[in-house]
Amino acid sequence: MTRRFITIVLFVTWLSACASGHKTNMPTIENPYLQHLHDFTHVGVEAMQQEKWPVAIQVFEKALNMAKLINEPATLIRSWYNVSMAYKAASKMQKAEASLQQTLSLAQLHHVLADEIRAKLQLNLIHFAQDRQFEEVPALPTGLAADIYLMAGKLAYLQHHEQHSKQRYALAIRASGEDRVGLSSQAKALLGLAQLAKRETDAQLAKNYALKVLRICHQIGEPRLSAHASLLLAGLPHGLSQQEALDYARRAKNIYVLLHDKYGQKKAEMLLQKLIKSSQIFR
Amino acid sequence: MVDSLNFVSSIKRQVGWFVILGIGVLILVILIASMRSHVFAKKFYLFVAPPSASMFYEGQTVKFQGFGIGNIDRISLQDEGQVRVSLRLLERYRPMVHQGAVVQLMKEGLLGEQILILTQGDTSKPMLNDGAILAYEEEASLKQLITSLKPGVINANILLKELATLSLWMNDPYSDLRVSMAGLREISESVQGENVHLAMQSLTNTLQKLDAIVADLDEQKLPMQLADTLRRGTSILKNIEPLSKALASDGVETIQRSNDLLKHVNELSASMTVITTDLSEVSPELTAVARDSRATLKEMRALLLKLQNTWLVAGSSPKKKPKKLETAPPVLNLQP
Numbered sequence: 370m371t372r373r374f375i376t377i378v379l380f381v382t383w384l385s386a387c388a389s390g391h392k393t394n395m396p397t398i399e400n401p402y403l404q405h406l407h408d409f410t411h412v413g414v415e416a417m418q419q420e421k422w423p424v425a426i427q428v429f430e431k432a433l434n435m436a437k438l439i440n441e442p443a444t445l446i447r448s449w450y451n452v453s454m455a456y457k458a459a460s461k462m463q464k465a466e467a468s469l470q471q472t473l474s475l476a477q478l479h480h481v482l483a484d485e486i487r488a489k490l491q492l493n494l495i496h497f498a499q500d501r502q503f504e505e506v507p508a509l510p511t512g513l514a515a516d517i518y519l520m521a522g523k524l525a526y527l528q529h530h531e532q533h534s535k536q537r538y539a540l541a542i543r544a545s546g547e548d549r550v551g552l553s554s555q556a557k558a559l560l561g562l563a564q565l566a567k568r569e570t571d572a573q574l575a576k577n578y579a580l581k582v583l584r585i586c587h588q589i590g591e592p593r594l595s596a597h598a599s600l601l602l603a604g605l606p607h608g609l610s611q612q613e614a615l616d617y618a619r620r621a622k623n624i625y626v627l628l629h630d631k632y633g634q635k636k637a638e639m640l641l642q643k644l645i646k647s648s649q650i651f652r
Numbered sequence: 653m654v655d656s657l658n659f660v661s662s663i664k665r666q667v668g669w670f671v672i673l674g675i676g677v678l679i680l681v682i683l684i685a686s687m688r689s690h691v692f693a694k695k696f697y698l699f700v701a702p703p704s705a706s707m708f709y710e711g712q713t714v715k716f717q718g719f720g721i722g723n724i725d726r727i728s729l730q731d732e733g734q735v736r737v738s739l740r741l742l743e744r745y746r747p748m749v750h751q752g753a754v755v756q757l758m759k760e761g762l763l764g765e766q767i768l769i770l771t772q773g774d775t776s777k778p779m780l781n782d783g784a785i786l787a788y789e790e791e792a793s794l795k796q797l798i799t800s801l802k803p804g805v806i807n808a809n810i811l812l813k814e815l816a817t818l819s820l821w822m823n824d825p826y827s828d829l830r831v832s833m834a835g836l837r838e839i840s841e842s843v844q845g846e847n848v849h850l851a852m853q854s855l856t857n858t859l860q861k862l863d864a865i866v867a868d869l870d871e872q873k874l875p876m877q878l879a880d881t882l883r884r885g886t887s888i889l890k891n892i893e894p895l896s897k898a899l900a901s902d903g904v905e906t907i908q909r910s911n912d913l914l915k916h917v918n919e920l921s922a923s924m925t926v927i928t929t930d931l932s933e934v935s936p937e938l939t940a941v942a943r944d945s946r947a948t949l950k951e952m953r954a955l956l957l958k959l960q961n962t963w964l965v966a967g968s969s970p971k972k973k974p975k976k977l978e979t980a981p982p983v984l985n986l987q988p
Contacts, residue, residue, distance in 0.1 A: 407977065414978045429980070447977045454980035487982075494984070516982045523984045553981065560986050567988070594986065601988040633987060 406435035406444060413451060418553070420593070420628070422459035429455045442479040446472055450484055453491065466495055473504075483513060490520040497527050509537070515544040515554040522561050531565055538562050549589050556585040556594050563601055572608040575601065596624035596633060603640055611648045618644055694743035696782040697725070698770075700755045703788075705735045707757055707766060714739050714755075714768045721745045721770070739768070751777040754787045 409432035416425035429452040436448035453468030469488045476485035489504045496503055509521055522537035541558040545551035563578035579598045586595035602609060603618035618641045625633035686692055702708070705727050712724040722741035730736050739755075753773030757766055773780070780786075 410978050414980055417980050425980075444977055447979060451978075451980040454983050457983045487979075491982070514979065516979060519984065520982050523986075550981070557984065557986060564986075564988055597986050597988055604988060636987070 400439060402435050402438045403444075406432050406439060406448070409435060410448070410451060413455065414550075417455065417458065418549075420458075422455060425455035426452070426459060426461075442475060443481060446475045446479065446481050446484045449475065450487055453488075457491070457495070462495060462499075466492065469495075482507070482510070483517065486513070486517055487520070490517065490524055493524055494520065494527075497524070509540075511540075513540075513544065515541045515546075515551065515558075518544060519554060519557055519561070522558065526561060526565060531569065534565055535562065538565070552585050552589050553591055553594075556582045556589070556591060559585070560594060560598055560601070563598070567601060567605065570606070572605045575605055576608045579605075592624050593628060593630070593633075596621045596628070596630075596637075599624070600633070600637055600640065603637075603644065611644065615641070615644050615648065690742055695722070695740050696743050696746050698739045698741060698749075698780065699783065699785045700737045700739065700768075700788045701734055701785065702737060702757075703735070705729075705737070708737055708768075712766070712768060714741060714770055716745060716749065716770045717772070719745075724768070739770075741770075746782075747779050748772065749780050750774050751780060751784075753780060754789045756789045 409428050413425050413428040413432060416422075416428060429448070433445075433448040433452050436445045439445075449468050449472040453465045453472060456462075456465035456468060469492050472484055473488035473492065476482075476488060486506060486509065489506045493503050493506065506521070506524075509517070518537045518541035522534050522541060525531075525534035525537060538558040538561045541561075542555050545554040545558070559578045559582045563575045563582065566572075566575035566578060579602045582598040583595060583602075586592070586598065599617040599621035603614045603621060605614070609617070618637055622634060622637035622641060625631075625637055708724060708727055710724050710727060713720050714722045714724065722739055722745075724737055725740035726738040728736050728738070749770060750773035753771050756769045756771070758769050770786075
């Protein structure tokens with residue numbers, strides 16, 4: 370009995386020693402192309418955040434070349450998707466669509482569901498703007514990244530599926546982290562919810578969401594989003610005083626001017642004129 | 653009667669021998685102790701004039717090449733208000749100490765007391781005379797290092813923009829700078845717990861190479877402003893060496909401070925990324941230059957992290973997280 374006990378104790382000790390004492394002196398080997406891929410992608414994402422589209426295209430194309438050299442499906446698919454986003458942001462829709470088609474076919478071939486959904490949602494957003502036929506998007510599973518829920522929320526909003534849109538924006542907020550990218554996603558989802566509330570004529574709720582967006586923008590610095598939120602606040606039928614609405618409209622206009630956003634500037638100016646007129650009538 | 657007298661005298665003899673033996677042992681012990689503590693050894697005196705006496709005390713050990721060669725004999729305040737520390741050192745070490753020797757105040761080990769370190773000086777020069785006054789050097793404190801890094805961080809933008817002009821020279825794969833950067837890569841690879849010392853050697857070699865580059869700048873006929881910029885860059889990298897040494901001597905309390913430094917390195921690295929995108933607009937070739945600089949900072953950061961994780965805190969290498977490829981933010985028209 371004692372002998373058996375000792376044998377067990379020795380065996381357990383040996384096992385734990387093996388488990389805890391195993392150290393490898395093998396050097397870490399890294400694929401230099403993978404390192405370059407990460408570097409280029411990081412710079413590309415930064416450029417996208419700073420709205421430097423030509424730089425983002427250039428850097429994401431380099432990243433794509435690296436991904437081709439690495440010859441690994443997951444990185445290749447993601448690189449195609451990244452470059453497509455840069456093209457889309459730069460309004461090069463044909464190239465964006467071609468890159469998204471590449472993303473889609475590769476994602477389907479290698480069963481990368483997240484990137485397949487990303488590609489389909491983006492293609493649908495492009496097709497919606499061009500009044501074209503939609504791609505069939507698979508049902509969204511749980512645990513996806515925030516950007517996917519954001520796109521799905523936007524698409525549902527455009528298709529007037531308000532409930533779906535709300536749910537997806539809520540999921541986007543839940544899936545967002547607390548870092549800069551996460552907060553940016555949260556702000557976008559909150560702006561989407563504010564637009565939904567405005568559409569449903571709940572001005573107070575829209576105001577609350579928009580103010581939250583402004584708070585996040587103040588924290589992370591997203592001037593375009595901040596302008597959108599200010600414009601939305603200025604355009605609310607009630608919940609703000611005339612003076613406050615004018616102030617928000619002016620602030621939105623100033624940002625659009627600085628960002629050379631002609632369309633946004635025009636919208637802000639039109640709203641500003643409307644508000645000034647109504648304030649004169651009120652007097 | 654005779655027997656009893658014999659007995660008494662024998663006892664007396666025994667007691668006598670016992671006392672003599674005891675005294676003999678005592679003298680021997682005193683002799684050995686005095687020999688070991690160099691009480692009778694010949695001494696010589698050196699003086700040092702530190703800015704303050706607050707870190708010194710009488711009897712404080714003075715070491716030379718790791719050996720205790722004496723101690724502080726006296727600390728006095730001169731008429732002019734200057735502090736004078738008198739070092740009493742063993743004469744037999746005098747031939748080893750040459751002119752140009754300096755005295756440094758250092759901490760012995762992680763939790764040890766502070767000791768004085770006497771350097772050898774310039775061996776080509778004559779040995780020191782008795783009563784010579786030595787220069788005093790303070791070990792660079794981390795606070796000073798971090799303070800000196802701050803301007804580096806602030807100047808990062810200027811630094812990088814000017815680095816862009818240097819691109820042609822730097823892009824040469826066989827240039828000294830490229831070789832030095834490769835040296836930094838070697839460092840971050842070699843830091844694995846116990847071989848911190850080796851990493852330090854490697855770092856020193858790299859810094860020497862960078863020094864050589866800076867020395868050659870005039871020959872490269874680069875504009876003065878660019879030369880200054882590179883010097884500034886070199887000084888940022890140089891700060892890492894004393895930091896590492898300070899990490900070795902200051903121990904656990906340093907970790908928080910090295911976190912601060914790490915934060916600075918991260919900030920510099922982040923600004924490097926922003927500049928990289930700016931540079932790309934100017935010329936596509938320049939991106940590679942800025943990326944290389946960013947990579948160097950990344951390696952500095954890795955070095956700091958490894959020093960923290962492997963050696964003082966955990967004693968094991970940091971857990972490697974699988975790197976996920978970043979995703980571009982979705983492009984959505986959110987304008988109301």
